[in-house]
Amino acid sequence: MRYEARGTSGEWSSHGPRITGVRARLRDWALAPLAAAQRVRRRVAYAGTRRSCPVCGRSSRCFLPYGIVPRTDAMCPQCGALERHRFVWLYFAQRTNLFDTRPKRLLHIAPEPCFRDRLARHIGAGYVTADMRREGVAETMDIMNIPHPDRSFDIVYCSHVLEHVPNDRAAMRECARVLEPTAGWAMLLVPITAPHTDEDPSITDPAERLRRFGQGDHVRRYGPDYVDRLRDAGFVVEVVRVADVAAPSAALRMGLSAAAGELYHCRRAVDPATTHHAIP
Numbered sequence: 001m002r003y004e005a006r007g008t009s010g011e012w013s014s015h016g017p018r019i020t021g022v023r024a025r026l027r028d029w030a031l032a033p034l035a036a037a038q039r040v041r042r043r044v045a046y047a048g049t050r051r052s053c054p055v056c057g058r059s060s061r062c063f064l065p066y067g068i069v070p071r072t073d074a075m076c077p078q079c080g081a082l083e084r085h086r087f088v089w090l091y092f093a094q095r096t097n098l099f100d101t102r103p104k105r106l107l108h109i110a111p112e113p114c115f116r117d118r119l120a121r122h123i124g125a126g127y128v129t130a131d132m133r134r135e136g137v138a139e140t141m142d143i144m145n146i147p148h149p150d151r152s153f154d155i156v157y158c159s160h161v162l163e164h165v166p167n168d169r170a171a172m173r174e175c176a177r178v179l180e181p182t183a184g185w186a187m188l189l190v191p192i193t194a195p196h197t198d199e200d201p202s203i204t205d206p207a208e209r210l211r212r213f214g215q216g217d218h219v220r221r222y223g224p225d226y227v228d229r230l231r232d233a234g235f236v237v238e239v240v241r242v243a244d245v246a247a248p249s250a251a252l253r254m255g256l257s258a259a260a261g262e263l264y265h266c267r268r269a270v271d272p273a274t275t276h277h278a279i280p
């Protein structure tokens with residue numbers, strides 16, 4: 001399985017050709033002028049002020065449609081950020097310590113293209129990107145067995161990955177384990193697409209997974225009870241909605257529609273019996 005960015009959209013796929021690090025760097029170098037020309041063309045084509053992207057800070061006349069069933073007002077034409085990316089970035093900026101100047105260690109699993117370079121520039125040496133098979137990340141790892149000691153990170157950010165992971169409860173416990181227990185926090189996001197979580201490990205056929213779980217490499221659909229799984233893994237969870245961080249007019253300008261979903265801000269729970277931050 002690989003959790004790979006599909007183009008600049010920030011969507012993840014378990015498919016696609018494996019490209020070696022050297023080949024990827026050569027390809028990026030060769031395509032850089034084309035990408036720069038494309039960016040300029042988009043800035044001109046979508047010039048306007050009706051929409052504003054909190055990720056890249058640029059304004060546009062509209063966001064682009066995106067999705068298998070295309071959603072309007074979805075993707076920033078400048079940086080590729082989707083609704084959920086703009087929401088989480090706004091939350092990071094408004095309500096977390098991510099962008100203060102103190103040194104921190106951030107584990108970014110399956111890094112989204114629209115975030116990766118920005119976070120790398122801001123965090124510096126403490127920024128660790130990881131993926132199961134994808135090239136271009138700092139570490140190749142299985143989220144169910146994170147190869148770092150306890151308390152290694154101040155922040156763990158992992159979006160739209162757990163719906164691909166066979167043992168998501170183990171992955172959640174691993175994210176809690178490597179988190180600094182007092183001030184550390186994690187943002188573990190999944191699509192909520194069912195009234196209750198639906199999974200069946202016996203389903204391995206991609207066509208059946210597509211039918212039942214919405215994508216050929218998804219192993220479940222999550223419902224609102226996702227939060228209970230996070231709590232079972234040893235987290236205290238704050239559920240954040242768009243209205244918590246943006247007035248309706250600002251949400252419209254940033255394209256934070258219902259597709260932005262909810263955010264799950266997680267901290268390590270304290271065991272009242274021991275006052276230790278225990279992992280179940």
Ligand SMILES: [Zn+2]
Nearest residue numbers: 053056076079
């Ligand atoms: Zn943008």
